[in-house]
Amino acid sequence: MPVISASTVSGASGLSKFVPISRRALKGLKEYGRKLVELELFTQYLEEWVMENLNSDSVDGMHGFSSLFTIGEMRKLDMALEGVPFQQLVRMPIFSEVSEELIEEQYLAVEDFLHAVIIGLWRTFWHKNGPLPLCVSCPSYPGSKFNSVEKAISRGRLREMRGLGLISKTSTDSKIKWDQVVEFAIFKPELLLDNALRVSANTICEALFYGFHVLVSRSLSKISSVNSDSVFLLVLDSKSGVVIKFSGDLGKLDLSNSSNPYLSVAEWIKTYAEICITPAEPIWNQLGNPNWGDIGALQILLATFYSIAQWNGPPRKSVATLISDHSFRLQKRRTECCIIETENALVPYYDHQDGEIVEVDQNDLFSNNRPSRLKLKHGDIVVLDDPQQGQRSFQIHEYLVRGNYYLYSAICLDHPLALLSLYVGAHTSRLEPSWEDMSLWYQVQRQTKVLNILRNQGILSKYLPEIVASGRIVHSGYCNKESPGGKCDHPWCGTPILVTSPVGEPLSSVVSNEGTFSADGAMRLCRDCLVALRSAAIANVQHGDICPENIIRVVEKQGNIRNHHNQAMYVPISWGRAVLEDRDSPAINLQFSSSHALQHGKLCPSSDAESIVYIVYFITGGTMSQQDSIESALQWRENSWAKRSIQQHLGQVSALLKGFADYVDSLCGTPYPVDYDIWLTRLNKAVEGSADKGKMIEEVAITLRLEDAAESSGASGP
Numbered sequence: 001m002p003v004i005s006a007s008t009v010s011g012a013s014g015l016s017k018f019v020p021i022s023r024r025a026l027k028g029l030k031e032y033g034r035k036l037v038e039l040e041l042f043t044q045y046l047e048e049w050v051m052e053n054l055n056s057d058s059v060d061g062m063h064g065f066s067s068l069f070t071i072g073e074m075r076k077l078d079m080a081l082e083g084v085p086f087q088q089l090v091r092m093p094i095f096s097e098v099s100e101e102l103i104e105e106q107y108l109a110v111e112d113f114l115h116a117v118i119i120g121l122w123r124t125f126w127h128k129n130g131p132l133p134l135c136v137s138c139p140s141y142p143g144s145k146f147n148s149v150e151k152a153i154s155r156g157r158l159r160e161m162r163g164l165g166l167i168s169k170t171s172t173d174s175k176i177k178w179d180q181v182v183e184f185a186i187f188k189p190e191l192l193l194d195n196a197l198r199v200s201a202n203t204i205c206e207a208l209f210y211g212f213h214v215l216v217s218r219s220l221s222k223i224s225s226v227n228s229d230s231v232f233l234l235v236l237d238s239k240s241g242v243v244i245k246f247s248g249d250l251g252k253l254d255l256s257n258s259s260n261p262y263l264s265v266a267e268w269i270k271t272y273a274e275i276c277i278t279p280a281e282p283i284w285n286q287l288g289n290p291n292w293g294d295i296g297a298l299q300i301l302l303a304t305f306y307s308i309a310q311w312n313g314p315p316r317k318s319v320a321t322l323i324s325d326h327s328f329r330l331q332k333r334r335t336e337c338c339i340i341e342t343e344n345a346l347v348p349y350y351d352h353q354d355g356e357i358v359e360v361d362q363n364d365l366f367s368n369n370r371p372s373r374l375k376l377k378h379g380d381i382v383v384l385d386d387p388q389q390g391q392r393s394f395q396i397h398e399y400l401v402r403g404n405y406y407l408y409s410a411i412c413l414d415h416p417l418a419l420l421s422l423y424v425g426a427h428t429s430r431l432e433p434s435w436e437d438m439s440l441w442y443q444v445q446r447q448t449k450v451l452n453i454l455r456n457q458g459i460l461s462k463y464l465p466e467i468v469a470s471g472r473i474v475h476s477g478y479c480n481k482e483s484p485g486g487k488c489d490h491p492w493c494g495t496p497i498l499v500t501s502p503v504g505e506p507l508s509s510v511v512s513n514e515g516t517f518s519a520d521g522a523m524r525l526c527r528d529c530l531v532a533l534r535s536a537a538i539a540n541v542q543h544g545d546i547c548p549e550n551i552i553r554v555v556e557k558q559g560n561i562r563n564h565h566n567q568a569m570y571v572p573i574s575w576g577r578a579v580l581e582d583r584d585s586p587a588i589n590l591q592f593s594s595s596h597a598l599q600h601g602k603l604c605p606s607s608d609a610e611s612i613v614y615i616v617y618f619i620t621g622g623t624m625s626q627q628d629s630i631e632s633a634l635q636w637r638e639n640s641w642a643k644r645s646i647q648q649h650l651g652q653v654s655a656l657l658k659g660f661a662d663y664v665d666s667l668c669g670t671p672y673p674v675d676y677d678i679w680l681t682r683l684n685k686a687v688e689g690s691a692d693k694g695k696m697i698e699e700v701a702i703t704l705r706l707e708d709a710a711e712s713s714g715a716s717g718p
């Protein structure tokens with residue numbers, strides 16, 4: 001497997017030395033360049049030969065274009081680029097009809113794509129800051145001026161454009177010339193690649209035509225310092241792309257035939273030039289965004305990487321360095337996986353004897369059919385295969401966390417009256433779990449485990465979420481998975497789902513929509529959360545991730561609702577980060593985690609209660625500055641407790657809440673358990689005293705015997 005470096009390119013002769021050409025030859029070359037302007041004529045001389053080479057099998061020798069990049073090279077680049085944001089702002093529109101407007105949009109998308117390629121590569125490998133030495137610009141014929149796509153559109157001349165050049169901005173002259181072309185892309189808005197993904201001989205001839213002009217311009221150039229006789233050419237359409245590497249020693253071109261340069265050039269290409277070509281691979285996904293990790297985009301990235309290296313020298317940060325950085329991150333991620341792995345490992349974890357980079361079947365890595373995150377919309381029906389209850393159907397109402405497609409409200413079609421919370425997990429076939437997938441793993445698989453533990457220990461409380469159903473999604477169409485835990489090729493197959501009750505609005509959105517809480521509302525919230533924490537503590541479970549997103553306000557249906565704060569109840573949800581045993585680590589939240597969690601990555605018995613104090617402080621209007629590091633978050637806590645500023649603020653809201661904060665302050669960091677009962681008695685008195693008589697809040701936590709819990713778990717519909 002070749003090692004990627006700026007000085008080696010596989011499949012070709014590499015960056016062979018450019019042979020200086022005599023003055024007389026330069027003159028002849030200039031004339032050829034000037035005369036060779038008819039693409040059609042050029043194609044006539046070459047098309048048949050190109051077709052033969054395209055169709056012949058390169059394995060058996062004489063003919064056939066060599067392949068360009070190895071899978072190994074591309075995998076290395078892919079690994080080095082892990083986490084690099086390639087931001088494409090304009091999507092590739094994909095419609096069956098071709099209109100002028102559409103072509104404009106497609107050109108803009110290609111231009112934006114190439115921009116993203118340059119910026120991503122340059123910032124990653126060469127220079128983090130500073131000006132970009134490259135830009136994208138379009139010519140209309142060999143030797144013509146260059147324009148931006150936008151300018152060509154505004155002048156109505158887009159149809160005349162013949163492709164897009166990646167241009168080196170080395171010259172101080174603002175006018176772009178052909179000898180500044182680093183890499184050249186031809187774009188065929190109309191589909192060039194049929195369903196078999198084959199590029200036509202005609203199109204290759206067109207690419208070679210411009211490639212020849214680039215090589216000639218470079219060798220005639222006074223400014224170009226590129227001592228290479230090769231150029232990378234891209235052929236793109238609205239779905240796929242091909243990379244061609246075109247190289248040859250122009251010194252061997254017969255310059256004596258100035259009456260018919262086409263013949264000489266064609267002969268030179270057939271005899272002396274080397275053409276390597278990649279397979280056509282999809283670049284854009286169904287939404288028009290490039291799939292950066294896919295082989296199609298990687299081919300373009302790799303060609304551009306080599307092209308930039310040709311012009312600007314080897315990268316300051318090598319591919320190997322970036323891969324080793326990546327290995328370090330991967331190791332950390334694995335450690336995290338190991339810590340949370342249990343016997344029922346649901347996140348794929350590949351064990352490697354030598355600690356090397358993950359090795360999987362190449363087809364898995366470069367499958368064009370990558371699992372996509374399941375996104376549901378209002379009215380969608382989700383069928384779930386629950387191992388305990390069989391198939392259950394849920395209809396999506398809406399998604400609950402803005403911008404995130406993992407938590408929805410939904411109804412069970414068997415009990416359509418009650419809204420439920422539906423969590424969608426990450427597809428389990430991914431090569432390695434991303435952080436996002438890990439957080440979904442916590443939300444779905446691990447939360448399922450934690451809620452089951454609570455239920456099996458007989459802990460049942462209306463202030464705790466309850467599992468309604470859990471299992472894997474049943475997708476439409478044929479499923480040929482081999483075992484109940486297996487999966488087929490369907491992108492959603494095996495996606496885990498958790499349905500819980502109740503559903504409600506996260507505290508974060510309540511506060512942003514309705515402002516700060518009254519004393520009554522804050523006491524009610526504090527009481528409800530302490531009830532939940534007390535119940536869980538009976539089973540030795542701590543929440544570990546108390547924050548405004550993980551507490552919901554549930555408005556009870558019965559009674560008339562005059563005041564949300566009085567009628568609502570609050571339920572801590574998202575128990576996936578719960579701490580069950582010493583080796584479990586809680587989530588880290590710079591604003592709401594306890595000092596102990598921030599400092600040691602562990603909880604002490606009063607940690608959840610400490611987080612509740614921060615929550616109460618926050619919802620009653622206490623000022624919390626945004627923290628940007630664990631150090632500053634710890635500093636804020638230390639100062640606040642030392643100056644008693646949290647108690648001072650709470651004292652203006654409620655003496656009881658201030659007392660609770662004092663109590664928690666005395667416990668923080670100690671091994672002593674929280675005496676929930678004392679505080680629940682006091683808070684109950686305050687809350688019920690202020691509520692309507694007769695609307696007594698029912699007894700806090702009901703600890704059922706195991707058999708009762710098992711009975712009730714069967715009737716999981718609310």
Ligand SMILES: [Zn+2]
Nearest residue numbers: 479488490493
């Ligand atoms: Zn399936």
